[in-house]
Amino acid sequence: MPANKTYGAVLRELGDISSVGAAGAAAGMTLGNPCPAGQIVNFTSADAESGYYTYVPHSVYFAHNGSNSMIGRAITVLDSHTCDPNANIVAQCVIGIGSYQTFWVKGIDVNSTNLVSFKTDSIMSSPNTAISVLRPTNDYRISGFVYIQVNSDSTVTFTAVIKGLDNTIAHGIHIHAYGDLMWDNGTSVGPHWKGANQTHGLPPADNRELGDLGNICVYDEDGVAYYKYSTSYSGTLSSAVNFVGRSIVIHAIRDSGNLSALGARLAQGVIGITTNPIPTPLPNGLNFSSEPLVLLLLLLLLQLPLGQLQQ
Numbered sequence: 402m403p404a405n406k407t408y409g410a411v412l413r414e415l416g417d418i419s420s421v422g423a424a425g426a427a428a429g430m431t432l433g434n435p436c437p438a439g440q441i442v443n444f445t446s447a448d449a450e451s452g453y454y455t456y457v458p459h460s461v462y463f464a465h466n467g468s469n470s471m472i473g474r475a476i477t478v479l480d481s482h483t484c485d486p487n488a489n490i491v492a493q494c495v496i497g498i499g500s501y502q503t504f505w506v507k508g509i510d511v512n513s514t515n516l517v518s519f520k521t522d523s524i525m526s527s528p529n530t531a532i533s534v535l536r537p538t539n540d541y542r543i544s545g546f547v548y549i550q551v552n553s554d555s556t557v558t559f560t561a562v563i564k565g566l567d568n569t570i571a572h573g574i575h576i577h578a579y580g581d582l583m584w585d586n587g588t589s590v591g592p593h594w595k596g597a598n599q600t601h602g603l604p605p606a607d608n609r610e611l612g613d614l615g616n617i618c619v620y621d622e623d624g625v626a627y628y629k630y631s632t633s634y635s636g637t638l639s640s641a642v643n644f645v646g647r648s649i650v651i652h653a654i655r656d657s658g659n660l661s662a663l664g665a666r667l668a669q670g671v672i673g674i675t676t677n678p679i680p681t682p683l684p685n686g687l688n689f690s691s692e693p694l695v696l697l698l699l700l701l702l703l704q705l706p707l708g709q710l711q712q
C-alpha cells in the first residue's frame with residue numbers, strides 16, 4: 402500500500418460481491434454528479450494501517466433498519482477518492498448484522514429476529530433475490546455461493562454451488578444469526594438464526610429453527626456440491642422476519658438434527674440483496690430428493706409379494 406495514497410469507501414445498492422462490480426451503482430447516486438450520494442469517506446493508507454477507522458456519516462442511506470436500511474448492501478473500497486470517476490474497486494464486503502460478542506453496535510438489539518428490512522427505491526421496488534458469497538474459515542479452501550429467491554407464492558428457494566467440500570459426506574447448511582465475519586474461525590456469526598421456542602431440527606420438521614436448511618449431499622463427478630431447497634419457513638426478503646444481513650454457514654459434517662454435533666464451520670458468507678441472476682446456473686439432471694426416493698422404493702419392494710418381483 403503506497404504511503405499517503407487516498408482511498409474512498411462507497412455504499413452500493415446491492416450486497417452482491419460475487420464479482421467486481423456486481424454490487425451495482427452507488428446508493429443514491431445523483432446523475433451528473435461525480436460524487437455519489439453513497440460516498441462514505443475518503444481515507445489514506447496511513448488511516449488504514451492504524452486499524453479501525455471511525456466515521457459518522459449523515460446520509461439517509463446509512464440507517465440500520467427500516468426503509469433506508471444499509472443492511473445487506475455492500476461497501477466497496479476504491480483506489481482513489483470517492484469523486485474520481487476513474488477509480489477502481491479494490492475491495493468489497495457485505496454489511497451484515499453485528500454480533501454483540503465481537504463488536505459494539507449502537508442502538509441495535511442484535512438479538513431481535515426482525516430488526517432488518519429493505520429499502521425500496523427505484524432500483525428495487527420489489528426485491529426478490531439475495532446472495533451469500535462464501536468465504537472459507539481458517540485455512541479451508543472452499544468457495545461458492547448460496548442464491549436465494551423469493552417465489553411468487555412467497556416460498557423461498559435456496560440454491561447453492563460450492564467447491565472444495567469433501568464429496569464423500571454430507572455437510573450441514575444453516576442461516577446463522579449475525580452477518581459478522583470478524584473472526585476467521587466462523588464463530589462471530591453466532592448461533593443459528595432462530596425464533597422463540599424453536600429447537601434445532603431438519604427440514605421439513607414443523608419445529609425447527611428458522612436457519613435450519615438441512616444438508617448438502619449432491620455432487621457432480623468433479624466434486625462440485627449442489628444444493629436446492631424451497632421452504633415457506635424462513636421468512637422472505639421483505640417480511641418482518643427476514644434473513645438479510647445474516648449469514649450462511651457450511652459445516653464439516655452432516656447435520657443429523659443434533660445440536661451438539663454440528664462440526665466445524667468451513668465457510669461463511671453474509672446474505673446481501675441482489676438483482677443479478679444466479680452467477681452459475683445448476684446443471685440439468687440433479688436429483689435433490691435422492692434419499693427419500695430410495696427409501697420409498699425400498700418400502701414398495703418390501704410390500705410386494707416375491708411372486709410379483711419374479712415376474
Ligand SMILES: [Cu+2]
Binds near residue numbers: 574593650651
Ligand atoms: Cu451452522
